[in-house]
């Protein structure tokens with residue numbers, strides 16, 4: 001049973017992941033991105049943000065609606081939060097019951113017990129990964145885990161229209177129209193990094209990651 005594809009999909013959905021940044025001069029650096037499930041929830045929360053807060057590369061409203069459908073369900077979509085798959089696939093014997101990410105990992109592990117169960121798990125879980133990436137990548141923004149080198153803030157507080165307060169990483173990387181990384185930005189102090197400075201930002205954040 002070839003599990004690599006499913007394992008990688010589960011990893012991207014439920015764990016922090018490393019992504020490579022390439023400079024125009026060929027240098028390579030790594031940033032840490034939040035789990036796709038977390039980014040999906042943030043995309044939903046962003047739907048209530050004011051246009052001025054969204055800024056360049058922010059989340060447009062239609063994306064948030066699609067993200068909501070993907071997370072909570074809508075016609076023709078197997079939602080991430082549906083307990084349909086959890087109940088159907090009792091193969092996990094109740095282990096890992098709890099948060100969506102935990103349940104998803106437990107399901108992916110337990111599905112290895114049969115080719116049939118594995119094939120279905122792979123189809124649905126890889127489908128979620130593709131759907132979430134398809135939604136998020138057009139926003140051309142990756143949240144970065146780490147403190148801003150300028151203001152030392154790592155998370156910022158934001159507020160939805162209904163007053164619900166949530167936090168998100170201060171740092172993110174914004175993609176240009178060509179799909180290449182254009183700049184890094186801090187939502188707290190507004191600092192921006194491009195070119196050589198972006199390389200410095202990636203380096204500073206990766207050093208923090210190793211120290212923490």
Ligand SMILES: [Zn+2]
Nearest residue numbers: 148151186189
């Ligand atoms: Zn800052």
